[in-house]
Amino acid sequence: MKRFTVLWHPLLEGDLTEIWINAGDPHPVEDAANQVEQLLSMRPESAGEQISNRGYQLEISPLHLIYRIHPEDRTVRVVSVLRSDI
Secondary structure, rough: OOOOOOEEOHHHHHHHHHHOOOOOEEEEHHHHHHHHHHHHHOOOOHEEEOOOOOOOEEEEEEEEEEEEEEEEOEEEEEEEOOOOEO
């Protein structure tokens, strides 16, 4: 199976870094981000809940993400990331 490339908007990388810095324990944030990358690169359509035509949401505590699948170029674009545990 050909994998999807997971792309994070540059501003979201800053948001993810801020979540990591402000976490009491950064390890769950790091673990969740790694799990997100793995899930979205393999089967993005079944990783989360579909909320629009190409839009999906996924929660892996402590992260909540919105992403869009672009099958034509086999990319997944993460468009929002928030802390889910606050």
